[in-house]
Structures are given as structure tokens and as C-alpha cells.
Amino acid sequence: MNDNDNALGAVRGTLTAARDSLTEVRMKTPLNDIVRHGRAARRRHKLTGLAGAAAVMIGATLGLITLMPSSHQPGRQASAQLTAWTVVKQSDGNVRVTIRELRNPAGLQTRLRADGVPASVTFIGDQNPACRPYPGAGTKSQRRRLLEGVYTFFPPRYKAMVIHPSALPAGAGVLISVQHYQPPHPGSFGITGGLVEASQHCTGS
């Protein structure tokens, strides 16, 4: 056996061991959701391919469903109106951020700060240079106590993060970054959250 074979064997062995260590990782998406999503995509594809002009009209109709930022105001939302994002301060003091689409991170940042969360919200790649990582970025368990992720890929396609301000270490603020994936479509994005040093220029306080 030569060096190449040895190297290949070592790499293969380590990779398969890593794969096999993930036995607890399982798909949570039910088959019905996969099929429903596939059907919807097929319908969209047919509409686009077969009747461009009609699709434009349909698009114009769908345009009535607007995406706009909002704080939580039950009863005020029109039935055909989806919010791009919402910030809800819950009775236990936790703050739930739900995002369907984010075009204006500054708006969400302002809203969070108004609800008492020292926060910096940006797109990935466009971070605020005034922000400095919290020393050690906080431990993993600190971050897990502070931020809880909720996620749905299929319609209604939103991602949410529950912030527990009571778990915020002294002198720390919350960094929220949004990353759009490919292909671009509503809900095709990820949110990451972390800890930064709280400061006037980074988190507003």
C-alpha cells in the first residue's frame, strides 16, 4: 500500500466516522411538506412557462399582499397582509422576533432597542465595525440561554428567535445577522445570533 492509498484510507475513515457520529441527526421535515412544496413549485413553474402575461397579472394580484414591518398589534392586521417581521415582548419579559423577510435591518434594530434589548442587526458581511465580540463570545450555554431559534422552511416560511434578556451577561448586547441563501425566494434566509460588547455605537446602550 503506497502513501496515496494510506492518505485516502485515513481521510475516508475519518469522514465516515464523522458521518456515523451523527446518528441522532434526523430530518424533521414531513413528507407531506416536501410534496406540498414540490406541487407549489410545479404550479409556479407551469404558470411562468405557459402564460407569461397571465403570470404578470397574477403577480400583480399577489402584490396586494404586502410585507411590512410591525410590532405586535393583534386585531389591527388586515387578513391579506403579511408582516415582514414582528417583535413581540412577551409577558415573561422575553422578546420574540419573527422574520419572513428583512430588507431594513435598522428598522428591526430600532424596534428591539425600544423594547429594551441592546441589539445590533445587520446582514452578514455588513456588520457594524463598532461591534466587538463579547469576550469569548460568551459560552455556548450562555448563548443558548439567551437565544432560542425557531424555524420553518415551508410556508408560512418564517424564522424566529426568542431573546431572553434576563440571560444577557453584564455588558453584553445581542448581535443578530441575517444571511440570504440561494436561490432567493421568500423565507430563503438564515438568522444567526450572538453576543457582542454593549456600547452606544454598536448596540445603542
Added chain:
Amino acid sequence: MEFAEFYTSARDDCLRVVLLNVGDRQLAEDLVAEAFSRAWRSWRKLREHPAPQAWVVRTALNANVSWWRRRRREVELADHDIAAPAGQDPVGEDLLAALRRLPERQREVVTLRLLLDLDIETTARLLGIAPGTVGAHLHRAVAALRAAIPSPKDQETRT
């Protein structure tokens, strides 16, 4: 095989392989779900495919390409991800980091050949390249990845 049977039997393996490549549990689920939806739409043709599972993995990884290219430039945020799987065993952590840094084509070849055990011919057909090119990519990739595996000597030194 019916699509439901294929989904049930292949979904977890696909997810694990994609997760090793992207390192983010939620993103991996997102990408694999998208790839299976595309597989459902193309099932009439795909059911005859020699390696439908590999098709799903490759579709999932391709959907991620642009995201991945941007992410490579990120440093600070990598540690802030809250989507890491709880209790994930850090087997081969250095090697996986090296895998994620590989050029796209090399990463595809490693994934198909070593993680999905495809033969050279099938890998070449799936990627639309010559079998010799598969070998060349694999050779370069293994050379890069080998450096990320501690040698027995290193391990002795650590203990």
C-alpha cells in the same frame, strides 16, 4: 421505488452528508428539504437515476453555493451560530473544517466518492466530467485533507 419510500430511506443519510459539508443544522435541513422537493418534481426521471441519493446531496449543495462563497469570508460569526446540533460529536472536526474550505468541485468529489461511496464512473457521470478528472480532484483534495488529520505521532504527543 416510490418517492415516499425513497424519501424515508434516504433523507437522514442525505441530511448528515450535507450537514458535514455546511456545518449548520438548520441550513442543512433547509437545503435537503429543497433538494427533495426538486426530486419529487423530477421523480419520473430521477427514479431511473443510478444514484438518486447522490443527486439529492449534490442538488442540496449546489443550492448552497452562493451562500457558501459569502460565508467563507466570514470569520466572527462562525462562532455565533445558534443552530449547531445539540450533543454533536466533534469527530474529525479539523478535517471537516478543511473539507469546507476545499474548492467546490473537490468537495463534491470527496462527498460523492468517500461519503456516498459512489464509484468513479457514476461520480463522473453525475458531475459531467471525465473519470480521470474525478481522480485528479480526489487526489488533490485528499492531499489537502490529509494534513488536517493528526498522525499517530501527534496523538501520542497529545496524550
